[in-house]
Amino acid sequence: MIVAGLMTGTSADALDVALVEFRLEGSVDEPHLEMELRSFHEVAFDSDLALDILRLLEPEPVPLALVSSVDRRLGQLSAEAVAAICQKTGLDCDLIVSHGQTIRHDVRDGAVESTLQLGQPAWIAERLGVPVLSDIRSRDVAAGGQGAPLAGMLDHLMLVGGEQPRAMLNLGGIANVTIVSPRGETIAFDTGPANALIDVMARRITGDPRSFDREGAMAAQGHVDEALLADLLADPYYARPAPKSTGKELFHGPYLDRHLTRHPGLDPYDIIATLTRLTARTVAQACMPMGVGEVAASGGGTRNPTLMSELRDELGAGVPVTTTDEALGLPSEAKEGCLVALLGWLSWHGLPATLPSVTGATHGTLAGRFTPGAKPLRLPEPLRTGPVRLRVAS
CATH class of the missing domain: 3.30.420.40 (ATPase, nucleotide binding domain)
Known part of the structure; x- marks a missing residue:
C-alpha cells in the first residue's frame, strides 16, 4: 500500500510530502511492518501564505476570512504537491494523509480542550480522486488525550x-x-x-x-x-x-x-x-x-x-x-511525513494510531476522518493485530 503523508509543522515554513510504501510481514500473531520511503519533497510556502499562517499563530484575534482563506490555499497547495510527486515518480497512492497546519492547540490546566488544523482535504480528494485522511488529532483529544505528540x-x-x-x-x-x-x-x-x-x-x-x-x-x-x-x-x-x-x-x-x-x-x-x-x-x-x-x-x-x-x-x-x-x-527531514503516512495506514486497517501511555487518552483511537475520493469509500477488513515492530527498508 502506498500512502502519501503531508505534514506542516509549527515552524510554518513548508509542506513536507512523503510517498511511503508499507508492506506487512511476519506471522499473523506477531506482524512486522516494513516502510519504504519512495520519494520525499519539501514544498516551501510562498511568502503570502507563510506570513498569513504566522499571523494565525500569533495570540492576537484574527478575522475569520483569513482562517477560511488559509484553509483553502493550503488545501490547494497540498493537492498540487501530491499530484507533482506522483507524476515525478510515476507512482499512484492509495491513500493521502494530510496533517494540515495547526493554528490552535488550546490547553487549560494541563488538559487539551481543542485542537485545530487547516488545509481543506476536499481540494486534495477532488484533485487526486484518492481518499484523504485528515484531522488526525481531534479523536484522541475527545478521548481525553493531549492529541500530541503523534510521533x-x-x-x-x-x-x-x-x-x-x-x-x-x-x-x-x-x-x-x-x-x-x-x-x-x-x-x-x-x-x-x-x-x-x-x-x-x-x-x-x-x-x-x-x-x-x-x-x-x-x-x-x-x-x-x-x-x-x-x-x-x-x-x-x-x-x-x-x-x-x-x-x-x-x-x-x-x-x-x-x-x-x-x-x-x-x-x-x-x-x-x-x-x-x-x-x-x-x-x-x-x-x-x-x-x-x-x-x-x-x-x-x-x-x-x-x-x-x-x-x-x-x-x-x-x-x-x-x-x-x-x-x-x-x-x-522526511520523518514527520512518514509518521503521518503510518497513522493513515493504521487507521485504514482499523487499528489505533495513538498510545494512551503517550497522550493520556482513556484508550487508543483511530486517527482522523476520511474524505472519499472519486469512488465511494471502501475500507478493507480490519486487522485483528497491529504490527509489533516497524523497519525502514534500505
Whole structure:
C-alpha cells in the first residue's frame, strides 16, 4: 500500500510530502511492518501564505476570512504537491494523509480542550480522486488525550526491543521526545520550545519576518545569560508531569517579551544564545531522569550545529546524540511525513494510531476522518493485530 503523508509543522515554513510504501510481514500473531520511503519533497510556502499562517499563530484575534482563506490555499497547495510527486515518480497512492497546519492547540490546566488544523482535504480528494485522511488529532483529544505528540506510535515501533531506554527527539518549532524502555513501555511529550523562540529573535535581529538562525550562526556569536535562562526555566510547564503538550499558543513573541522586561539591555545575540541553551537544557532535563542511553534526533533543529552541540553538552558524553538518518536509516527531514503516512495506514486497517501511555487518552483511537475520493469509500477488513515492530527498508 502506498500512502502519501503531508505534514506542516509549527515552524510554518513548508509542506513536507512523503510517498511511503508499507508492506506487512511476519506471522499473523506477531506482524512486522516494513516502510519504504519512495520519494520525499519539501514544498516551501510562498511568502503570502507563510506570513498569513504566522499571523494565525500569533495570540492576537484574527478575522475569520483569513482562517477560511488559509484553509483553502493550503488545501490547494497540498493537492498540487501530491499530484507533482506522483507524476515525478510515476507512482499512484492509495491513500493521502494530510496533517494540515495547526493554528490552535488550546490547553487549560494541563488538559487539551481543542485542537485545530487547516488545509481543506476536499481540494486534495477532488484533485487526486484518492481518499484523504485528515484531522488526525481531534479523536484522541475527545478521548481525553493531549492529541500530541503523534510521533509516539512510529517511535515506539522503531525503538522497541532495545537493551536500554532510547529516545527519539524532534526539533521543530516545538520539541517533543519519545522514550522507550527495554520492556517496551513508552512515554512521549512536548519538552518545550525548540525553534519557536529562537525564530522570534532571529526575525528581530534580521528584520525578516521569515528568518531563522541558519546553522546556529547568530547563537554562536552570543553568550548565555544565566539570569535570563533561570527565569525562562522557571515556567511551570517544564515541571508538569507527562503526558503534556504545548505550542505557539504559549511560546511566542509576547511571552518572550514578558521575560525580557525583567532583564533589560541584553545583547540580541546573547538572547538568542540563551534561547538555544533553553531548548537544549529542557530536552536534557526530560531525558536524563528516564536514564536515556541514546538519542536519535530529527527536524529542522538538527541543521543547527550550535543547538546540536549544546544538546550534546547538556546530555553529557555518555549519551550519544545522532540523527534518525544515522541511527535508524530514516531521513530526518522526511520523518514527520512518514509518521503521518503510518497513522493513515493504521487507521485504514482499523487499528489505533495513538498510545494512551503517550497522550493520556482513556484508550487508543483511530486517527482522523476520511474524505472519499472519486469512488465511494471502501475500507478493507480490519486487522485483528497491529504490527509489533516497524523497519525502514534500505
